[in-house]
Amino acid sequence: MIKVDHIWKSFNRQTVLKDISVEFEKGKNNLIIGQSGSGKTVLLKSIVGLLDIDKGEVKYDDVVYSKLNFKKKKEIRKKIGMLFQGSALFDSSTVEENVIYPLNMFTNMSYEEKRERANFCLNRVNILNANQLYPSEISGGMQKRVAIARAIALNPEYLFCDEPDSGLDPITTLRINNLIKEITEEFNTITIVNTHDMNSVMEFGEKIIFIHMGQKWWEGTNKDILHTENEKLNDFVFANHMAKRLKQIK
Amino acid sequence: MQFFYNFGKYVILLTKVFSKPEKSKIYYKQTLKELINLGVNSIGIVIVISAFTGAVITLQTAYNTENPFYPRYLIGLMARDTIILEFSSTMVGLILAGKIGSNIASEIGTMRITEQIDALEIMGVNSASYLILPKIIASVLFNPLLTMISIAVGVFGGWIAGTVTGVVSSEDYIYGIQFAFIPFYVTYALIKTVFYAFVITSVSSYCGYFVRGGALEVGRSSTKAVVYSCILILLCDVILTQLILS
Numbered sequence A: 001m002i003k004v005d006h007i008w009k010s011f012n013r014q015t016v017l018k019d020i021s022v023e024f025e026k027g028k029n030n031l032i033i034g035q036s037g038s039g040k041t042v043l044l045k046s047i048v049g050l051l052d053i054d055k056g057e058v059k060y061d062d063v064v065y066s067k068l069n070f071k072k073k074k075e076i077r078k079k080i081g082m083l084f085q086g087s088a089l090f091d092s093s094t095v096e097e098n099v100i101y102p103l104n105m106f107t108n109m110s111y112e113e114k115r116e117r118a119n120f121c122l123n124r125v126n127i128l129n130a131n132q133l134y135p136s137e138i139s140g141g142m143q144k145r146v147a148i149a150r151a152i153a154l155n156p157e158y159l160f161c162d163e164p165d166s167g168l169d170p171i172t173t174l175r176i177n178n179l180i181k182e183i184t185e186e187f188n189t190i191t192i193v194n195t196h197d198m199n200s201v202m203e204f205g206e207k208i209i210f211i212h213m214g215q216k217w218w219e220g221t222n223k224d225i226l227h228t229e230n231e232k233l234n235d236f237v238f239a240n241h242m243a244k245r246l247k248q249i250k
Numbered sequence B: 001m002q003f004f005y006n007f008g009k010y011v012i013l014l015t016k017v018f019s020k021p022e023k024s025k026i027y028y029k030q031t032l033k034e035l036i037n038l039g040v041n042s043i044g045i046v047i048v049i050s051a052f053t054g055a056v057i058t059l060q061t062a063y064n065t066e067n068p069f070y071p072r073y074l075i076g077l078m079a080r081d082t083i084i085l086e087f088s089s090t091m092v093g094l095i096l097a098g099k100i101g102s103n104i105a106s107e108i109g110t111m112r113i114t115e116q117i118d119a120l121e122i123m124g125v126n127s128a129s130y131l132i133l134p135k136i137i138a139s140v141l142f143n144p145l146l147t148m149i150s151i152a153v154g155v156f157g158g159w160i161a162g163t164v165t166g167v168v169s170s171e172d173y174i175y176g177i178q179f180a181f182i183p184f185y186v187t188y189a190l191i192k193t194v195f196y197a198f199v200i201t202s203v204s205s206y207c208g209y210f211v212r213g214g215a216l217e218v219g220r221s222s223t224k225a226v227v228y229s230c231i232l233i234l235l236c237d238v239i240l241t242q243l244i245l246s
């Protein structure tokens, strides 16, 4: 379980996260939703410790992760897989080398084993015949998928995805969401996904928190989300005309 | 105030850089890569610049000492000492600051703004050490070699220029470059080079590592890297010269 306990984060004078508390459970798809600029990425980066929080704490199981020193954090980080909003592939390495990288760093596998594992992960995200290409030579959606392959290479216990579906077509989005769900269930990971794609929310949101202007505005499941009275959340969920009409018909 | 802030941050970064590597085999591979990237790829520019500057130094020395009382071999001697003492260490250092410094700052800066450094960190890799240490080691090892090449090519360039234009005969020049040769000058040049290599790589890495923003800031950081490296090289030059030669 990951427990976020009253965390605050500000940059210069702007307070981005205001007193957020939430718990994320194992084997579940946890979603963080909210408008662009609401603080989703900052929240995710605070949870994984890429940003230092000002107040509060983040607990991984029983360890107060946010207060650990760099060395001890490293031990936990080896169990984290993370997909960044901009993929963050190493652009001087090929697709295959990108996926092999964490294996190189943290396992003693032979070269053959590493390649096999890398190909297995690439297969799972449906990347075929692109092993020797560089990130700049593949499309944005492919980069996302390679980044997911890299994130799952070491069988992570914690999986964080920052907008896995932005910039992807509906079919690929569905495929990636399914993949994330499968991995979550198969390896019993704690998965936290940032998104503003309502389809993903409806399909996969076993637990959803809605962030608005840096505050946790609402928390629930994909079943609750359609029936909420929360005005800001309704504005968000039923933002487009079609959704609004659907709600009226209901 | 800003200076102390930056200096403190720089020192903290260096302590992170010099912490124990997690997997020495990978660091070894990275270092080899950087030897090629920062070292071998700089040989060309060093040769070209050294050859021409060696030629110019010889010609200028010749024109400035056109006096029947001076023996002609002094041209060779003076060209040699200028090249060893100042040109091949400091001038080449400044040129490398331009080439290597901007290269390092923009490489690391781009990795920062595209979250590649975050990706390393989140895997549990010490990104500072992984990215910067191989560059420092590669430069500190290879730059002395570049200096030696520069000295050799510079002196040779002087010989060609001198004999082709006829300002000094081949015998005089060769006699001159051997006359009253102080081997310690070469050591002095190499010591300086090692310091410069460290300054260039660490300062440029620092500039790139803490970039925030976008492509524009990466560009700025690489300019900063070159400017700061150059200033620090000149400062080092003064200090080291005072310490070593006095």
Ligand SMILES: Nc1ncnc2c1ncn2[C@@H]1O[C@H](COP(=O)(O)OP(=O)(O)OP(=O)(O)O)[C@@H](O)[C@H]1O
Residues within 6 Å of the ligand: A011, A016, A034, A035, A036, A037, A038, A039, A040, A041, A042, A043, A085, A196
């Ligand atoms: N490193 C930073 N320095 C200063 N301000 C920042 C920094 N990172 C984020 N912010 C600010 O924090 C706020 C929230 O940003 P964040 O990236 O978390 O938004 P987001 O919810 O992920 O949006 P999007 O859906 O567009 O990715 C923004 O107003 C942004 O300007």
Ligand SMILES: [Mg+2]
Residues within 6 Å of the ligand: A040, A041, A042, A085, A162
């Ligand atoms: Mg974001």
